[in-house]
Each structure stands twice: as structure tokens, then as C-alpha cells.
Amino acid sequence: MANEVNKIAHPFDKTRLEVLLNRRFFYAPAFEIYGGVAGLYDYGPPGSSLQANVIAEWRKHFIIEDHMLELDTTIMTPASVFETSGHVARFADWMVKDTKTGDVLRADHLVKSVLEARLAGDREVRGLAAQPQKEDEKKKKKKVKSVAVQLADEKVKEYETILAQLDNYSGLELGELCRKYDIRNPDTDNEVGEPQQFNLMFASSIGPTGQHPGYLRPETAQGHFLNFSRLLEFNNGRIPFASAQIGRSFRNEISPRAGLLRVREFTMGEIEHFVDPADKRHERFHEVRHIVLSLLDRHVQVQGSTELTRMTIGEAVDKGLVANETLGYFLARINLFLINIGINPKRLRFRQHMANEMAHYATDCWDAEIENASGWTECVGCADRAAYDLSVHSARTGHPLVVRQALKEPIITEKEVPEFNKKVLGKALGRDAGLVQKIVGEMDEAQLLELKGELVQGSAKLYADGKEIALTSEHLSIERKTFKQSIREFTPNVIEPSFGFGRILYTLLEHSFWCREQDVERGVLSLPPVVAPTKVLIVPLSAKEEFEPLVQEVSTKLRKAGIFSRVDDSNTSIGKRYARNDELGTPFGVTLDFASVQNRTMTLRERDTTNQLIGPIDDVIGVVTALVQGSMNWAEACQRLAVYDGVQAVD
């Protein structure tokens, strides 16, 4: 029964996908009727539902599964917080200005697009144009005019090396690259000036007096850190634990042009897992140890390569490629999540940041990158922020952001301790008494032992303020004492998985899109039921009143089963209605016709194969519920219901 479905009969065409997404209002440029604003997008009904479903799945997969503490903190943030966190000084990109028009370009993107265009031109001359990257190159050529000029072999190598480590360059180096390779503004062919830093935070001011500067957060993370003490208390003082937050963040990108992949306002999900720096094991690591990931570590990249290593996360942690179990646990869980919602595992990799590339707060970082028509795009970052944030906020505010842990075994230590006979000391030395206490108090173990020896032998001398001060055992004694430490106090480290839902959503749409073999106009989005905006389409033959009771019945029964359905009784053929819903990614459809009214039967259609089954209404509802919930697959459904031969419908 199962038709062969050829999803790659037509090569992926980004333009077709974009037309579909726009027509079906998955998303659209915000303020479109005002001419739009670069980097701002609105989600329409199917886009909103898809996003809500991805987020609901995220909440289940991460928050519920690992009992994380959810937070909802504010976007508007006083400047002092981001001064402390380092964002005011360092959360910036390098921009260059066209020396004649003053147009602003992001420096690294300029280098990338120009060199890639030259390489494309070179490949064209060498007759290598028909690469898998073809679609990709075509798009870019629209932006950066590439001339079919052959490059010297060593030049090709140089360009490729630069591109492989593009994220590693400083502003100074980007400026040098522009001069050395004569990189100009492709729109005007003018030279560009020296790279300047541009802070990516949106600024505002809080309150009526204008005296309280604020920023819109560029990440939700600070809201977790500032509430650390409250979270720790909520968790009964225990560590490790994770907080999680889903919310909007803002980055004032220099010149965003990449659709949902680079936007100025976005919904993110962030987890801050607080862990003992001395013990970054994870109690559930054994559950994921066997999972195989595609890794691209920093050593490989620095050598100018992008070759992937397939390895279990267990092995990667054992070998020290991934720094610790907790980081490894999250990489594996991220991998599971992305595949679960429909990302193609073959187009997913984990790339380690190079040294200069890491955010100022990170000590190690792996990005989950998803391949799409624009190349490999970071969709999830997974950074070890160490104790950076908690330490700096604690230092600035004086509020201790630490864990105090009762030690199972108290730590016993012995050390030399000076005991002053303050009365005698004061009488003998007057104002110098305080000076003596200060000097002795700051002595280390060895110095104290030496002084102790001298005192035991009768007298000792100190030199201070150019004076010699004589001391005897009447002034002070030095004793060996035992100390018992039963509380350990430490600043936790933070492992932070950080998800950009817009990027995940867009790459998911690319991975889901294909066209029917027989007709390139018939686009399909093969979204998995778990994230599809609508799970079941109810299609009455027409909007006639006689179908209304059945439509209501099926709709109510599905709602009670927790399945989100929509009715399409629009005045067009059933085929057209199904085609529209293929574009909306609706995985299943049920049709109610005259036979349904007579016999209480209903057909069930599967989106990808377009195969149809038939059975009593309640059986079909049972089967479609199981299909949506993932407890049954289509092959099993074919065992439960009869094949529909198309005879029944009375048109």
C-alpha cells in the first residue's frame, strides 16, 4: 500500500519555500505596510502555532524532564547590570563604513561574502560550479556580484583558511584582511574604513527623569544569575540544579539580511545549570553516554578544516574533547531534542568555539549548528560560563552569590596563631602596638614559625616605619592550633544551553520542505505531528448543514482526546483543501461525505504519501489520536483500517 514518496525529485529551492511561507503567513516582515524594518519579523497563525509547539516540547524535554526551576524575568535592565556583566564594554560587533556613502556593513560578514563570491567565480571557471552548494551560491551571487575569474591555487587555499577561522579574527585583523585582499563594499565597489566596535544592545531610559539608563537584555541569562540566592533557597540549598527561562531578547544587529537567521528581536530558551566546580559529573550522564554526535572541535578548525568526527558523547567526554559530563549531557539532550522536532540528523553538528571567538564570559563553548541554504548556522549555544557572572555580580553588589555546603567529613587543619597580650603590648609600645598586631597578623606560616623561635629564645625584633621594635614573650605568644571546617563555601559554575527558537524554526522548515514529484508547484511541509500547527484537518464535502453535526462530533471528540484540529469547509474542492494543508504541514486529514452521514464512516489521509484509509468514525479517531501521539505509525494504521479505494465518496 505504501506509495514510494520521492521527496528529492526536485532539488531544494529556497525561493519556493519562501513564497510558501509568505503566502501561508508562517511569518512576514514586521511593519510591512510601513516598508518593513530589517531584522524584525511577525509570526502569523501557523508560525505562531509551530513556535508554541516547539516551545511546549522544549519545556517538556528540558524543564519537566529534569525538574528545572522556571523563571520569568524582565527584559528592561538597568545599565549597571550590563556594566558588571561586561556587556556594555564587550558585547559588540565590528562594523565598517563605506568611505564614500557612509553605508554600514558588518566587517566579518563583508569578508565572508566577498571571499565566498570569489571562490564561486573561481569554481565556475574551473567548471566546478555544479556543486552541492549550488543553490547557496546562486543566492549569494544576487547579493555579491561574482566575476568568473580563476584564482591561483594558493589563493584558493588562503581564502578557504580565512573562511574556516573567520570567527577568530579581531577588528584589527578584519581591517587588515580588507586591505590585503582589496575587499570593498560590493554594492558600491567603494573601499571601506577601519573596523569600529558597535554595541549590540538597544538602549533606553527608565522613569520620567531620564536619569536611569537601561538596556533591553541581549540574553535572558542575567535574570537567572541575579536571582541565584532565591533559586538556591527554593531548591532547599541543594546543588546542582538548573533554572530555565523562555523569553524575548534583543540585539541591535548592524545590518541583518538573513531572514529569521539573524534578527533584532527573538524568542530564546535558556538553561543555567549551576554546578559544583569541583564536580561536574551529571547523575543522568549514563542515560545518554551511547548517543553519537557529529563533532567539529577547535583544533580541527584552527588547522583550516571543517571535517566532522562521529563519536559517542561518552567517548568524547572520556577523551577530554568535551570538557565534562554536564556539558556532554546537555549536548546529547540538545541533539535528541532537535531530532525529535524534525531536524535532519545528517545536517546537525556540534562545533566548538575557537579561543578568540568565545563570548567574554565563556571558558568553553559548543554550538549546535544546523545546515541550511545559507550554510551552517548556530541554533543552540552550550557554554561553560564558569563562575564568571556570579563572581562579578557578587563583587559589584556585595551580595554573596555562593553555595554553603555542610561537609560530610569536617576538614581538620592546624596552623600557627599569634596571641597578643594587648594590655602589656599597649603599655610597652604605645601607638606602635597596633602596628605590631597588623604586621604579625599578615605574616605567613613560615614567618610566624621564625618569630615563634625567636620569642622562645627570649626576644625578637620587628622593623616598621623605619624603626626597630623589640618584642618578648610577654607581648605575644605564637601557638599551634587545630581548626575544624564543617562548611564549604563556593561560587558555582554555570553550564548554559541557550536556544534561538527562530533559527530552529526556520531550519526546521527548510528540512521539512519538498515538492510532489509530479508537480513542483505542490509544496509539502513534512512537519512531525508533535510540532505541526494543526494535527488533523476535518474536511466536510461541503459547508452544507447536513455535515454540521458530524463535523461537530468529530471536532469535539478530537478536542477531548487532546488533538488540535481545524475544520476547512471553504468553498473549494477537497483536493485543493488538502493541498493547502500540505503547505501548512498538517499531517492528517479526515473527510466527511454523504457516506459518512449514511454509514458513520470516515476516510483518513496521510500527508506525505497521500494514502487514504477508511473505517468507522470512532475507529478513525482512535487511530489518528495514536498517530498524533506517536504511539502508532502509518504502517500500523494500515493494519487497523481498510485501504480507501475512492469509491465511497459521493460527489
Added chain:
Amino acid sequence: MANEVNKIAHPFDKTRLEVLLNRRFFYAPAFEIYGGVAGLYDYGPPGSSLQANVIAEWRKHFIIEDHMLELDTTIMTPASVFETSGHVARFADWMVKDTKTGDVLRADHLVKSVLEARLAGDREVRGLAAQPQKEDEKKKKKKVKSVAVQLADEKVKEYETILAQLDNYSGLELGELCRKYDIRNPDTDNEVGEPQQFNLMFASSIGPTGQHPGYLRPETAQGHFLNFSRLLEFNNGRIPFASAQIGRSFRNEISPRAGLLRVREFTMGEIEHFVDPADKRHERFHEVRHIVLSLLDRHVQVQGSTELTRMTIGEAVDKGLVANETLGYFLARINLFLINIGINPKRLRFRQHMANEMAHYATDCWDAEIENASGWTECVGCADRAAYDLSVHSARTGHPLVVRQALKEPIITEKEVPEFNKKVLGKALGRDAGLVQKIVGEMDEAQLLELKGELVQGSAKLYADGKEIALTSEHLSIERKTFKQSIREFTPNVIEPSFGFGRILYTLLEHSFWCREQDVERGVLSLPPVVAPTKVLIVPLSAKEEFEPLVQEVSTKLRKAGIFSRVDDSNTSIGKRYARNDELGTPFGVTLDFASVQNRTMTLRERDTTNQLIGPIDDVIGVVTALVQGSMNWAEACQRLAVYDGVQAVD
């Protein structure tokens, strides 16, 4: 079995509630360790869950139930949009400055707090202090020093009248009130200056050049209006339909001091119901017609009264008190929603806006107000924005935001139409030919008929540019023609229910809070299961390993039943763990002890009564699932399971 629970043994104490909410981290001042920022709050784990549950219920009650089209639009908005919508010019509050310190106060709040303090002082002298408002007054006295001075009877009446229509005053009038009644800054006793407008939108700028001013949206509504054409198309061109959006909005309040009731950043839910201005009936109005609401219309308020009228929404619409069915439908649905999540129906009213009080875009507006310790607070607004927004955006952008409807019956009209013989006209009149066409083209029916008469009689004269122009039927003729109009084009009206989730959340917490009769320290939040952060608490007798398999089993079975539970195996007595969860509003608890291990039984505790039942583990899971889903009440549960006499537990 059912204990009598006396929830009002102790009068409501706002301070106790606030201590509880703070200790359990429902919410806390944002940036607390930096000293906090007025009007910004973070939600901790129970607050986040409560909010998420309220929003999930909202989505079900409104979006799913009425098939609304969900949107997710951006917060950052270019200035031009709010210039058009009128927010740049008019979305402002009146502020006054202390003439000596320069402190900024919101003018209407100043008048309110000072007059209320004077009335409180008056009541004290008259021995009327022990009013139901007592708690309320106490709080206010902390802020505004009230002196126990008796007022003249007519002064009391004047103050009460001012307070009843406080929202109706212009800035000029507020300034006059301050002078007439000697209203001063209560903190300093200094006079205040003239009221000035302060725009409540946070300003920022978009992009690297600083040339594109933007604002953070103060409401989500504009995002709906700007996407109207796309939404209409998504809805197959049909009207009425509603769009809905849940998201963050921002208002730079002048001096917010009222906790969650007045904040600078908040999550809102907004519905824009687009309707034919000629037909504001609602097809489901009959379903809600019988629902009784407490109404406070504008006529009553203008008379200085706040007396409520209890009336079915059907009667209110029939009488014209509520303008139309669609507005009435939403008022009734709002009423249902609020009661469903736990708002006390006796402390809920619908107040109509007075003429001067309405937002600049509204033609009618009713607020759902919820009573709390600070008085009656607007939590939901329900405004008829008419065609205001769509019209102004359409005029500004030139993009038509209209509905085009095929008329069932074409409209046939006849009218006089001039037909020019352009050749003859041009030859005869030269440059005046165009002028003639213009003048005749602008004539109304009567003028055309007159001209037609003259032409039929031989000749006519026009006067233009001080010249007389002679015309004959060779130049033009005027004919009666028939026109058929088969498309009707109109700008829809918008009915907008707009929900502030923070205010709903806070008033819900007030309505849910009480203390155990025997001990005022034992606070309880009687949140309904549908919104409670955790539905079931699983309490093993201790964290010992022998309970672990059962804990896992119960936890997994509840998760499969869709019930969110938490395990509390902290190292403290079961009683203390239950008390903690009473404060978190957890409606049910199950206890696993040695008897559970031996007999596979489990006890079930109900939060409000603290009554306990016992039964086989799977039976208890079945009962608690039904209780949480609302398909069983506690009395029925008592029929299904045995009363627990406390003998079984082996401590």
C-alpha cells in the same frame, strides 16, 4: 468527614501574603541585589508556573474555543507606527513636580491618595474607622500621613464626588484641584507645580546609525492591525474573525509603587475581533445571554456613585447599556474566564469608562475590575476601537485595510452621467475644455439635472475663472444610467478585550489567601487545580532508597495522565512539607510510607480541609487525576476512597 474550614477566621492581612509570596519566590523585585528598579518584577518558579497555567487556560478559553488566529509580533516598533496610531501625541499621563525637590508624582494618584487620606482621618474622628476598608486605609496611611481631622459634611461629599470621577479629569483640571484643595506632596508637604504630560512609551533607536527612532510597544494591538490584510486572507477573506496575541508590553510609568498592579513591563493577552460595523451581532451570543454580571455604567459614575447593577448580559445589551452583542459576548466570556481560574465573583465588576477617560482610539470601553486591598483594579479592558486604527494606518501608508464582500443582492442605482464629446469640446474651447470637464465632473445630481435641462433647451452657460463659457449639446450630453454594485468595501470595526496577566495573577493570589483558624502563621493559597503551579505533591516518608521505586512509579503514572507533580523528599517532617506546599497552593498530596511498600496503598490529602483518604496506589492515582481534571469533587472522592485514620503510617 468534611471538616468545616473557616477561611475567614483571620481577617485578610496583605503583609502576611506579601511575606509568603516573597519567601516562596512567587515573584520578587527585579535587580533586587542592585537595589531594585520600581515597577519591574521577576517571577520565580511558582509564579512562572501560575502565570503559564493562567495563560494556557486563557489560550484554551479564548483562542481554541473561538478559533482565533494567533499572532506573535515584535515589541520594537518604528516611531512612525505610533505617530500614526496617536500614541506619540497622546499616550501620556499627567505628572506634577514638587516645587522644591523636583520629585515627580503622577497627578491623579496624588489627588486620590491625599483626598482618601483626608476622608480616612474624617472617618476616624467620626468613629467610623472600623469599616470594611480598614486594611486598605491602614496601608495608605503609611504612605500619606492622615491627620484625624473632621471635615464639613459638604466637603466629604465633594471629595467623594471627585474620587468617583477621578479618571475623568484633564491635566488642567487636576492642577486646579491641587490648588483649590491645597494638595501637596505628602512626602515633603511642598506645593506641586502645574501638571505636565509625560509620554509612557520607552524610546530607543534601531540600527547602527541612530537615525531610526523606535518605541517598545505599550500594547500588542498595533501588531494585529498592521497584519490585518494577511489575517483576512488567511481567513479566506471572511469576516468576523478574531486575532489573538500573548506577549510582553512596556509602559514607562511615572512612579509605580503598587507591586504587580502597576508595572513598567508586563505580559498581556490581547484579542482583536474584527467585525462588520453594520452588524455587531455575535453568532454565539445566545450561549452567554443568561449570564449575570455586576455592572457600573458611566451614568451612575458621573452622578458620583459606584452602585452596582446586577443584570444578565442579554438584558444589558437589549437595553443598550452595553452597546452590542459582540461587546456583550466578550464581557460574559471574560467573566467566565476569571471565575474559572479562581477570582471571587463577588469581587468582580464591569465598569464603563466615562467620556474623558477613554483611550484616544476607543468609542466605548468596559473594564473588568477586581477588588483587592488597594481597591478596585482594572484587570481586563474591553474596548470598541471602531475603525480608528485600521483607518489611520491605511491613510498613512496607502495600503487599503478593508474587507471586500460580494453582495448577495447587487445594489442597483441610477444617476445622471455627463458624456463629453472631447474632440468638439477641445476644438471649440481650447484650454478651457479641461476646466469644463472638471467643473461638470464635480457637479451633484441636482446641478447635473439643471444643466441637462438647459442643454436640452439648446444651450447652457458655465462661469469659471471669471469667464462665461457657453455650452451646447454638441459639447456634451447628460444621460441617466444604471449602475450595479456587486462588491461592498468597508473598514471593519474592532472589539478589543485586553488582559493584564500580572494584575490578574496578583488579585487571584489575594483572593486565594487565608490562614488556618488554629494558627495565623499557617498560610494557605487555595488556588484551583487548573492554575495551581503543582497539582500533586509526592511525599515519601524519607529520602531512603526503599521508597525510590514507588516514588518513580507514582511520578511516571501521574505524568502519563498529564498531571504535573513534584516530589518533596527534603529532610523535614511530612507536616512541614505539607505546610510548605499549602503556601505554594498545591491542591493535593500523596504520601508514601512503609505501609505503601508493604500493601501498595497511598494516602491522599486535600489542601483546604487537610482531610486524608487512603486506597490502593492505582485507585488514588485515578481519583487524583479526576480531581485535578475537574471531573470529580472532593465529596465524590470521599465516596471512592476510605477515610485515613492515621493508623497506617509506620514512622
